[in-house]
Amino acid sequence: MFNLIIFNKNLNTIKSLTNKILGKIDNIKIAGIATDTTELYSLITEIQPDLLLISYSDLVSKSNDKIIFKKIHLIVYNHEKTYQKSKNNLFLSSNINYQLAIQYIQSFITKLDITMIRKRIIKLLSILNFNFKLIGTTYLLEALIYSYAHRDSYIFENLERNVYPEVAKICNSNTQNVKFSIIRAMNSLHLNKNTIKEISELSFLNTDEKPTAKHFISSLVPRL
Numbered sequence: 001m002f003n004l005i006i007f008n009k010n011l012n013t014i015k016s017l018t019n020k021i022l023g024k025i026d027n028i029k030i031a032g033i034a035t036d037t038t039e040l041y042s043l044i045t046e047i048q049p050d051l052l053l054i055s056y057s058d059l060v061s062k063s064n065d066k067i068i069f070k071k072i073h074l075i076v077y078n079h080e081k082t083y084q085k086s087k088n089n090l091f092l093s094s095n096i097n098y099q100l101a102i103q104y105i106q107s108f109i110t111k112l113d114i115t116m117i118r119k120r121i122i123k124l125l126s127i128l129n130f131n132f133k134l135i136g137t138t139y140l141l142e143a144l145i146y147s148y149a150h151r152d153s154y155i156f157e158n159l160e161r162n163v164y165p166e167v168a169k170i171c172n173s174n175t176q177n178v179k180f181s182i183i184r185a186m187n188s189l190h191l192n193k194n195t196i197k198e199i200s201e202l203s204f205l206n207t208d209e210k211p212t213a214k215h216f217i218s219s220l221v222p223r224l
Contacts, residue, residue: 004030008058125140134188139171143163201220
């Protein structure tokens with residue numbers, strides 16, 4: 001779930017954006033609404049949101065405050081172009097219809113979600129001292145990301161049929177190589193009881209025995 005702050009001086013505009021667009025998009029939680037600059041900066045400091053919905057004119061007027069927005073992904077509306085996407089931000093025209101705006105924002109959120117999940121998984125694998133020099137660790141990373149992206153279908157219940165073939169396509173390999181490389185990577189896993197205790201996502205791990213790939217993936221994905 002992404003925390004979002006709306007910035008606009010007009011409450012009617014905020015209501016319209018919320019009812020016609022934001023309320024129809026998955027994975028967005030409106031964490032705050034600001035109608036002036038002081039309120040905006042206070043909310044950003046307090047909430048540290050993932051997203052900020054802001055008009056193009058307001059963004060330009062605050063161009064000297066880029067440091068404030070550095071770690072926030074922007075959804076900018078009333079832009080002069082119909083549609084423009086950068087790596088971290090989304091720009092939408094004032095002329096765009098609501099349905100198209102919903103599609104663009106939903107697509108942006110989905111891709112942003114996968115990017116953030118990739119970083120989180122890499123961090124967790126690093127905490128567990130997985131060897132990233134092993135190709136199997138890369139395959140495991142891709143298997144976790146693919147399983148997360150399709151988590152509603154529970155495809156990780158059968159890795160060899162549903163996940164490993166897709167990882168093989170992504171990594172230009174084959175299913176058997178993916179399978180045995182991941183097993184090798186799992187065998188290199190060194191569990192630390194204190195580390196596991198501190199990381200909630202890893203609470204399912206038992207230091208007395210190494211988990212199988214299926215147990216590791218099926219247990220970690222719902223916790224991401």
